[in-house]
Amino acid sequence: MDTLFFGLDAVTLARIQFGFTVAFHFIFPAFTIGLASFLAVLNGWYLWSKDEAYLNLFNYWVKIFAITFAMGVVSGIVMSYQFGTNWSVFSDKTGPVLGPLMAYEVLTAFFLEAGFLGIMLFGRNKVGPGLHMTATAMVAVGTAISATWILSVNSWMHTPAGYAINDVGQFVPENWLEVIFNPSFPYRLAHTLTAAYLTTAFIVGGVGAWHLLSGRGHHRGVRKMFSMAMWMAALVAPLQVVIGHEHGLNTYEYQPTKVLAMEGHFESYDNGVPLILFGIPDQEAGEMRYELSIPKIGGPILNKGWNAQMDGLDTVPDAEEPPVAIVFWSFRIMVGLGFAMVGIGLWSLWTRYKGRLYDEVWLHRAALAMGPSGLVAVIAGWITTEVGRQPYTVYGELLTVNSTSPLDASAVGASLIAFIVIYFLVFGAGVGYLIKLMLKTPERAPYEDDIDYGPIRSAGLVPGVQQPAPQGRQSGQPAE
Numbered sequence: 001m002d003t004l005f006f007g008l009d010a011v012t013l014a015r016i017q018f019g020f021t022v023a024f025h026f027i028f029p030a031f032t033i034g035l036a037s038f039l040a041v042l043n044g045w046y047l048w049s050k051d052e053a054y055l056n057l058f059n060y061w062v063k064i065f066a067i068t069f070a071m072g073v074v075s076g077i078v079m080s081y082q083f084g085t086n087w088s089v090f091s092d093k094t095g096p097v098l099g100p101l102m103a104y105e106v107l108t109a110f111f112l113e114a115g116f117l118g119i120m121l122f123g124r125n126k127v128g129p130g131l132h133m134t135a136t137a138m139v140a141v142g143t144a145i146s147a148t149w150i151l152s153v154n155s156w157m158h159t160p161a162g163y164a165i166n167d168v169g170q171f172v173p174e175n176w177l178e179v180i181f182n183p184s185f186p187y188r189l190a191h192t193l194t195a196a197y198l199t200t201a202f203i204v205g206g207v208g209a210w211h212l213l214s215g216r217g218h219h220r221g222v223r224k225m226f227s228m229a230m231w232m233a234a235l236v237a238p239l240q241v242v243i244g245h246e247h248g249l250n251t252y253e254y255q256p257t258k259v260l261a262m263e264g265h266f267e268s269y270d271n272g273v274p275l276i277l278f279g280i281p282d283q284e285a286g287e288m289r290y291e292l293s294i295p296k297i298g299g300p301i302l303n304k305g306w307n308a309q310m311d312g313l314d315t316v317p318d319a320e321e322p323p324v325a326i327v328f329w330s331f332r333i334m335v336g337l338g339f340a341m342v343g344i345g346l347w348s349l350w351t352r353y354k355g356r357l358y359d360e361v362w363l364h365r366a367a368l369a370m371g372p373s374g375l376v377a378v379i380a381g382w383i384t385t386e387v388g389r390q391p392y393t394v395y396g397e398l399l400t401v402n403s404t405s406p407l408d409a410s411a412v413g414a415s416l417i418a419f420i421v422i423y424f425l426v427f428g429a430g431v432g433y434l435i436k437l438m439l440k441t442p443e444r445a446p447y448e449d450d451i452d453y454g455p456i457r458s459a460g461l462v463p464g465v466q467q468p469a470p471q472g473r474q475s476g477q478p479a480e
Helices: 010-049 052-085 088-122 129-158 176-180 185-213 220-254 256-263 324-353 361-369 373-388 409-438
Strands: 163-165 171-173 275-282 287-294 392-394
Touching: 010 052, 010 129, 010 185, 010 373, 010 409, 052 088, 052 220, 052 409, 088 129, 088 171, 088 176, 088 392, 129 176, 129 185, 185 220, 185 324, 185 361, 185 373, 220 256, 220 324, 220 361, 256 324, 256 373, 275 324, 324 361, 324 373
Parallel strands: none
Antiparallel strands: 163 171, 275 287
């Protein structure tokens, strides 16, 4: 355990490895949760309006969903193995509480998604439209249920509740409702689901903007996808700001040290709390260098008065402080992108009002640039949340240094290097293919009547019978 690998110990390497794999994994469900709901809306509007533009968009995005969903499943499986390899002590101590919650995610969400995914992807011409719509909706519901269980697990690690510690040091459940609905869970669930919908909206909007800038402004599918994405941005981005604020207040109540790191408050205040906009945190010196702040406005933001008093990080033992610089800057990246999303949404409302939604080139350029912003924001938010919880895995109860497996640093470091190489090769190729699909224009997909009807044989035992071609063309004639 004490052997170093490139100057890093086993605990640090295990944290880097889990952080790396989670960051790769998180971008896929952050996209598929919103995309599944988007597909359900497209399919529902097609069935209601019979407008083929919605069907073409469904067929366009469902391919992207299938690949992204698969990459999310594969990258998620890897993380579960790390609980046994790198974090066996954590797994042993928290298993009685967290193990059942993760099992419920498999038994409800994963089974629901797996059961209906095939019908959604391949069943349009094989089952009735009602069943196909139900399957599409169930996949969307399944992704949300999956997020619910996983976020309950994660939230419990931040605000543990409903448990006791037995004679061997394990966390054991005493009240399952308190475990599941722990104090930070409702806020984290709302904040994360909303972030997923915004992530999808800006990816869809970015793709639509690219097609508009490429001279496809006349294409009805392109116009519809861009319009729907901008509606989502305009309506949900301001809501996300409100939810994020409430989540921050909840965090300040239960994890005040994290909020102090997020806000960069090294010093205590006796007469008003400033809002620090920018600066360079110096944790060793306990000060914010080159600080740019607004006096006293930080108090009301935290539901304190203009002349409020507040303890700073100077009242927290050094061993209990999180890495302030990482938390401080990741928080600002997340918030900055959030307000940029609000700006894009309001800009789109103005151009829509002026009748220039599909003609405003600078809006399209901004939307294209903001395409990956949701992915960056969710990763920045995750870093803020998880690094801000340090030095604990279970906040206030179980230290990170006491959670790892008794492994040598070289073993953890070797597996980390393998993960980095394989992930960039495999998932890099997958993301490259997704981008290739996105650069195509949504077009009419072939229907069952367009399929060339050839000989049908039953296991090769009987001669095939030539099926009659659809009326209006000869068998073997290509579809128009």
